[in-house]
Amino acid sequence: MSKYIVDLFQVCLDAGKEIMEVYQQDFDVEFKEDDSPLTLADQRAHHAIAEGLEKIDSSIPVLSEEGKEIPYEARKDWEQFWLVDPLDGTKEFIKKNGEFTVNIALIEGKYPKLGVIYAPALDTFYFGMNDDGAYKLNDASKVTITSLEDLIDQSVKLPEVNDSANTNVVASRSHMSEETEAFINKLDGEVNVVSSGSSLKFCLVAEGKADYYPRYAPTMEWDTGAGQAIVEAAGGKVFRYEDQKRFYYNRQSLVNGWFLVQS
Numbered sequence: 001m002s003k004y005i006v007d008l009f010q011v012c013l014d015a016g017k018e019i020m021e022v023y024q025q026d027f028d029v030e031f032k033e034d035d036s037p038l039t040l041a042d043q044r045a046h047h048a049i050a051e052g053l054e055k056i057d058s059s060i061p062v063l064s065e066e067g068k069e070i071p072y073e074a075r076k077d078w079e080q081f082w083l084v085d086p087l088d089g090t091k092e093f094i095k096k097n098g099e100f101t102v103n104i105a106l107i108e109g110k111y112p113k114l115g116v117i118y119a120p121a122l123d124t125f126y127f128g129m130n131d132d133g134a135y136k137l138n139d140a141s142k143v144t145i146t147s148l149e150d151l152i153d154q155s156v157k158l159p160e161v162n163d164s165a166n167t168n169v170v171a172s173r174s175h176m177s178e179e180t181e182a183f184i185n186k187l188d189g190e191v192n193v194v195s196s197g198s199s200l201k202f203c204l205v206a207e208g209k210a211d212y213y214p215r216y217a218p219t220m221e222w223d224t225g226a227g228q229a230i231v232e233a234a235g236g237k238v239f240r241y242e243d244q245k246r247f248y249y250n251r252q253s254l255v256n257g258w259f260l261v262q263s
Contacts, residue, residue, distance in 0.1 A: 005129065006146075006147060008056070011049055016123075016141070018041065019041045019102070042065075042090060046066035049102070050062060063083050064086060080107060081107055083104070083107050083226070084105075085223060087101075088199050089199070101117050102120065103116075105225030116128075116226060116230075118140065128234060133234070136155055137155040158207055159206060159234050167189055169183075170195075170196055170212070171184075171213070179216035180215070202226075202227025202228065202261060206231045206236060207234075211262070212260065220255060221249050224256060236263045238260070239260045241258035242257060
């Protein structure tokens with residue numbers, strides 16, 4: 001599966017270019033039926049990713065936030081599929097704080113096999129593969145990549161930080177629930193709370209900059225698949241709140257339950 005990473009790197013750069021072209025100008029904001037925001041950047045990134053994934057392997061179906069709705073009956077027997085959020089953190093995009101990402105995961109047998117996350121405003125690319133580790137590439141659009149070995153050589157292996165003196169918890173800028181606050185209050189010793197938007201919260205755990213990311217509030221499958229792949233490749237875990245079992249995908253409802261990410 002690692003053979004896909006270099007192609008996914010280019011797909012992310014292409015989507016990021018579409019996003020940044022919108023980001024750097026005035027843009028309109030629409031609202032979907034669930035009141036979540038939608039911009040031209042979401043749509044342009046979706047089309048760039050859909051075209052890129054079709055070229056990589058047209059036999060693998062795509063489940064994307066901005067794609068057409070796919071009934072459970074049509075996808076319940078999928079053995080593998082791409083799970084995509086073309087622009088994760090649209091609220092952060094609208095605020096223009098740079099904390100938004102492109103998320104792509106390959107799900108096999110209900111679990112993430114690999115994942116990539118690209119933060120176009122930060123020009124940082126994260127990738128993780130089962131049994132092959134997780135990595136971070138800075139200044140991603142400025143380097144020339146021709147192979148996976150080339151990509152790994154120019155990247156930093158994760159985790160890269162080990163701050164054992166304090167407990168660091170990453171929480172959402174836009175969604176801090178009472179239960180999340182209660183989790184933080186139960187931790188022993190000195191606790192630092194780090195705020196971040198989008199799936200960059202997963203990346204902070206994978207980097208070793210955060211020990212925990214409790215998400216006791218709703219998310220969707222495409223919000224978490226790529227982040228889980230990277231965290232797990234870096235040696236971390238993503239648990240379901242209700243039974244502490246590994247988070248899995250392609251459920252009948254695409255709304256995630258509560259979860260905890262741990263380094």
